[in-house]
Amino acid sequence: MHIEKKMVEWRQYLHQNPEIEFSGNLTSDFIAKKLDEFGIEVHRNIGKTGLVGVLKCGSNDRSIGLRADFDAIPVQEENVFEYRSQNAGMMHGCGHDGHTSMLLGAAYELSRSRDFDGTVYFIFQPAEEQGTGAPAMIADGLFTRWQIDSVYAMHNLPGLPLGHVETSPSSVMAAENHFKIEIKAAGGHAAMPHLGSDPIPVGAAIVTALQTIITRELSSIGEPAVLSVTNFETNGGANVIPTRVTLSGDMRCFTDEAQAKLQTTMERVIAGQCQSAGLEYCFEFSNCVLSTVNSEQEAAVAVRIAEKIVGAENVNGQCSPYCISEDFSFMQREAPSCYLLIGNGAKGHKGGVALHMPTYDFNDDLLPIGLKFWTALVKDQLASQTCFV
Numbered sequence: 366m367h368i369e370k371k372m373v374e375w376r377q378y379l380h381q382n383p384e385i386e387f388s389g390n391l392t393s394d395f396i397a398k399k400l401d402e403f404g405i406e407v408h409r410n411i412g413k414t415g416l417v418g419v420l421k422c423g424s425n426d427r428s429i430g431l432r433a434d435f436d437a438i439p440v441q442e443e444n445v446f447e448y449r450s451q452n453a454g455m456m457h458g459c460g461h462d463g464h465t466s467m468l469l470g471a472a473y474e475l476s477r478s479r480d481f482d483g484t485v486y487f488i489f490q491p492a493e494e495q496g497t498g499a500p501a502m503i504a505d506g507l508f509t510r511w512q513i514d515s516v517y518a519m520h521n522l523p524g525l526p527l528g529h530v531e532t533s534p535s536s537v538m539a540a541e542n543h544f545k546i547e548i549k550a551a552g553g554h555a556a557m558p559h560l561g562s563d564p565i566p567v568g569a570a571i572v573t574a575l576q577t578i579i580t581r582e583l584s585s586i587g588e589p590a591v592l593s594v595t596n597f598e599t600n601g602g603a604n605v606i607p608t609r610v611t612l613s614g615d616m617r618c619f620t621d622e623a624q625a626k627l628q629t630t631m632e633r634v635i636a637g638q639c640q641s642a643g644l645e646y647c648f649e650f651s652n653c654v655l656s657t658v659n660s661e662q663e664a665a666v667a668v669r670i671a672e673k674i675v676g677a678e679n680v681n682g683q684c685s686p687y688c689i690s691e692d693f694s695f696m697q698r699e700a701p702s703c704y705l706l707i708g709n710g711a712k713g714h715k716g717g718v719a720l721h722m723p724t725y726d727f728n729d730d731l732l733p734i735g736l737k738f739w740t741a742l743v744k745d746q747l748a749s750q751t752c753f754v
Contacts, residue, residue, distance in 0.1 A: 372470040372732040375399070377448035379462035380727070383437030383455040386492045387413040387501070392435050392465075396489050399469050403476040405487070408510075412502030414491045417511070418472055422749075423482035429746050430486040430516035430700065431739055432693060433468035434461045434493035443723035459720050460521040460709065463727035465489060467519075467735030474740050482749025486513055492692075496541070496654040499692040508699040515663050515701045517742065518693045521731060523717050525708030528734045530671040531684035532705045534664040536619040538657035539591075541690040542628070545613045546571065546635055547647040552601070552608035561606055567642045568597060568610035574634045582630050583623060590618040590627060591688060619656050619686050655694035663703035670742050671705070674734065707731065707738075 375395075384392050393414040400407045406419040442449050442456035450456040457463075472487050488507070492498030507513075525531065548568055553561025572594045579590050594614040601607030616631075618624050628650050639646040668682035684706070693704055709728045710716025716728030 368470050368473055368736070369733050371473075372466045372736065373729045375469060376462050376466035376727060376729060376732065379435070379465060380457045381448045381451050383450050383452050383457050383462075385437050385439055385455055386495055387498070389414045389435055389491050393489070393491070396435065396465065396469065400472060400487065403473050405472055405476055411505045411507060412491060412498055415498065415502045415505075416489050417507065418487035418489070419484060419511070420472065420476055420487070421484045422479045425482040425747070425749065426512070427483035427747055428486060428512055428514045429483070429743060430488050430513040431468055431471065431743070432488040432490060432516060432518040432696065433464040434490045434498065435465045436461055436491050436494055436498065438494055438721060440721065440723055444726060446726075456723070457727065458722065458725045459494065460725070460727040461493065463521060463729075463731060463735075464519070467732055468739060470732065470736040471739035471743070474736065475743055480749065481744050481747035483747035485743055485747070486511055488516070496690070496692040499695040503695060503699060507696070513700050515660075515746070516696050516699075517663065517667065517703050517705075518696075519705040519707050519735065519738070520691065521709040521716075521727060522706040523709045523719050523725070524712050525706065526679070526711045527708050527716060527728060527730055528675045528679060529708035530675060530680045530705055532664055532667055532682055532703060533659055533684050533686065534661040534682070536656060536658050536686040537684070537704050537706070538686060538691050538694070539617040539619050539688045540621075540624050540652065540656040540694070541654040542616040542618075542624065543613070543651050543653060544616060544631065545611065545649040548610040548612075548639060549645045549647075550606075550608055550610075553606045555604040555606055558606055562642070562644060563606050564610040564644060565599065565601070565607065567638055567644055568612055571612060571635055571638050572597070574638060575631065578627065578630050578634065582626065588620075588623055589686070590616070590623055592616045592627070617688050617690070620658065621656060624652065624656065654690040654692050655698065657691050657694045657704050658697060659703045660697075660701040663701050666746065667703040667705055667742070670738060670745055674737050674741060707735065
């Protein structure tokens with residue numbers, strides 16, 4: 366098998382047949398079939414349509430997990446090439462077709478060479494876009510059924526030159542948190558506000574007060590965060606003072622500590638504003654995705670391997686964190702880990718269209734680079750003489 370050619374075939378097949386969230390039965394079947402062909406032990410229904418391939422060589426009890434996501438996004442593709450999406454309203458607009466193909470390529474190569482001593486876990490995850498796939502796999506025993514010493518993942522990034530690698534020994538991407546604030550009042554007639562109570566000035570004051578939290582509660586050095594009120598709704602009318610104001614929005618930060626602090630401070634500010642007006646409130650805060658925080662040792666390993674593959678001049682091991690989010694962060698709370706971003710192509714060049722755009726496409730020239738990284742990482746971390754099992 367010419368593996369680089371096969372990876373392109375796999376990737377373009379997956380691109381033609383995108384599936385979103387947990388509905389990836391065809392994709393899961395495709396992955397399972399390939400792993401089985403490679404002689405790799407397959408475990409299915411780990412997180413609904415998720416699956417784990419297990420490849421053991423030698424007698425050492427060391428292990429490593431390699432994770433790829435395989436879900437698409439609910440966007441109508443506008444590309445016109447032959448392998449464009451055949452499923453209306455769905456496309457691989459984030460490159461998970463490429464991530465899956467790179468990991469399948471590594472599974473094939475490692476199953477043939479077997480020049481490592483330990484166990485490799487090939488983790489194929491659904492529903493990354495909703496932030497629910499990783500928690501589902503964890504709930505189904507990903508880290509209790511198997512002893513995974515460390516876990517790694519990578520994501521393509523348009524705008525970075527092809528194969529350029531960025532990562533960090535700490536925060537790489539932000540936590541995503543949603544909030545909802547409901548302010549309750551008596552309401553009244555707009556011509557006689559003194560006979561009731563008005564939640565609108567309180568809601569407006571809360572919007573303003575929340576904006577002070579980032580600059581007054583967090584350090585301006587090393588604790589970046591973003592807090593945005595994105596919706597302001599009432600049940601009032603032109604001459605009706607509402608009985609309810611509902612605010613909702615999004616908060617991003619880069620550490621668990623900052624997340625906990627911001628949640629507590631937000632409620633204190635909301636409670637204070639409402640108490641001053643004699644109004645009741647309800648505050649809901651939901652964490653969608655945790656902050657993506659690498660383990661220092663695993664990040665150093667990833668940087669060293671990447672430098673061997675693409676050259677030290679193309680590796681930034683101290684990148685600034687990105688404000689996007691990734692549910693691999695849940696796996697990071699279970700085992701030492703590293704998450705990398707790898708260039709899909711510079712802006713204006715092949716692979717340079719931004720993620721989630723209807724004209725995005727994964728750059729197939731990245732496939733052999735990802736394959737080389739995964740196989741080199743395994744052989745480095747599970748180094749041994751060639752074994753035959």
